[in-house]
Amino acid sequence: MAEPLKVVVTGAAGQIAYSLLFSVAKGDVFGPDQPLELLLLDITPMMEVLNGVVMELMDCAIPLVKNIVATDDPKVAFKDADAAFMVGAMPRKEGMERKDLLKANVRIFKAQGQAADQVAKKSIKIIVVGNPANTNACIMSKYAPSIPKANFTCMTRLDQNRAQAQIASKLGVSNGDVTNVIIWGNHSSTQFPDVAHASVNINGKKVTVPEAVKNDNYLKNEFIKTVQQRGAAVIKARKLSSAMSAAKAACDHMHDWFFGTKGNDFVSMGVISDGSYGIREGLMYSYPVRIKNKTWSIVQGLDINQFAREKMDATAAELTEELEAALAECEA
Ligand code: NAD
Ligand code: LMR
Structure with missing residues (x-):
């Protein structure tokens, strides 16, 4: 069997991640023969909630999942990572445009870009979901200059x-x-x-x-x-x-x-x-x-x-x- 693929999910205690993690874990994304190590990142106050998500993932007893790491430290999450789903960011509320989130969210992508730059594999493939997704992806790439720009994408x-x-x-x-x-x-x-x-x-x-x-x-x-x-x-x-x-x-x-x-x-x-x-x-x-x-x-x-x-x-x-x-x- 192949080596486990190291897959980061940020915002792992949030609502998108709750659906995403199940699909990733059961092989919908990387295939039914690809073992996985799931690297789950959220902020410190969410660690208890994240722990609950980890319990549920374990209880799914999915054979592909070889290891789960839950952390509030981006450098732990991105260490040698092969792929990252960048979900962790504030969502908008009724009446807001997505760009109204820029002030709240863009620094997250600066800091996580810097962490990925230091510890992730240079071949890491990154999708930014957190809004404003395009601009956050651009910022993440700017602060991770050692990773090729083609490895940063955002979700449309x-x-x-x-x-x-x-x-x-x-x-x-x-x-x-x-x-x-x-x-x-x-x-x-x-x-x-x-x-x-x-x-x-x-x-x-x-x-x-x-x-x-x-x-x-x-x-x-x-x-x-x-x-x-x-x-x-x-x-x-x-x-x-x-x-x-x-x-x-x-x-x-x-x-x-x-x-x-x-x-x-x-x-x-x-x-x-x-x-x-x-x-x-x-x-x-x-x-x-x-x-x-x-x-x-x-x-x-x-x-x-x-x-x-x-x-x-x-x-x-x-x-x-x-x-x-x-x-x-x-x-x-
Ligand atoms: P949510 O509030 O349910 O979850 C977000 C999670 O991110 C929370 O657990 C929060 O603690 C965490 N988080 C916040 N700052 C973080 C940080 N610095 N590091 C790691 N985790 C952090 O929100 P959600 O509904 O899951 O949405 C997440 C983001 O995705 C929002 O910005 C939303 O607007 C965006 N979104 C984008 C698309 C798209 O098509 N591109 C679609 C839907 C939602
Ligand atoms: C969406 O398209 O559903 C997400 O980007 C969330 C939002 O703010 O619209």
Whole structure:
């Protein structure tokens, strides 16, 4: 059997982690033959709660789980880590935008970036979930200069899954029949869910989503707004931010990073921009990517019309503003 993979989950006593840990532990992400060491990080006042989570994980008696470490010390959690789910951060409440969390959360990612830089494997693969996810990922990478920038990503897979589910429901097809929906930009209300390059399988025939939906007005307005506002709608209804769906999306993202994308299909991930599609280099921007051998690459050559261009630039402008505010906060 392979050596255990060392997997960090931060915010391990919180609500997303409660769903995430079970899926990771039973092999949904790293495969049914990959033993795991789970490195669970939370803050000191949450250690008793975290201990309860550890008891439950033990009581699941999952054969893949070889060891569980619960700690409030990032250097213990990140020691020789292979993968990290960065969930630990404050969630927003009703009426807030995700960027309102910047002041409260960005320093967490500075400190944890510094810890990862010192003790994690240089090949560690990191997904940032804690909001504002794109900017936190950018900051974490900045403070972990010895780890390649390509190893830092942020989660927009929840937005992709939401968009896919809206289209599937509109067309009365299964979620799995909708592919290649793109999320461009920030995991925020300026994100651009784009179906211009997406396909749907209808009775065994592949057609583009715009052809199948036949309602440009819906795709340009209600659809985009529903996806952009879905996080807020869940908070309004549940009085808590999304957790089960967020955990599932984090698993999808990390699974695809490890196992690759299928054929010509692509998925969306927040990755460091290299200037593709005219987006400022160095922003953590959600792009369509293909993944092979645990390496992502941005899908090139997609046609971008005027409508898309404006939306892609608006979300990039918000990311620039967020990054400047975050850098000022970290340097203060
Ligand atoms: P939660 O409040 O239930 O849990 C957060 C946990 O993080 C808590 O246990 C808290 O003690 C811990 N924490 C706080 N500071 C920490 C630190 N410095 N180190 C380690 N742990 C720390 O929140 P949740 O619902 O699990 O959400 C977590 C984050 O994920 C929030 O920022 C939320 O907005 C974000 N989120 C992002 C997405 C996405 O699509 N990117 C989706 C859902 C939620
Ligand atoms: C989500 O998209 O559900 C999360 O980012 C939580 C939020 O604040 O919307």
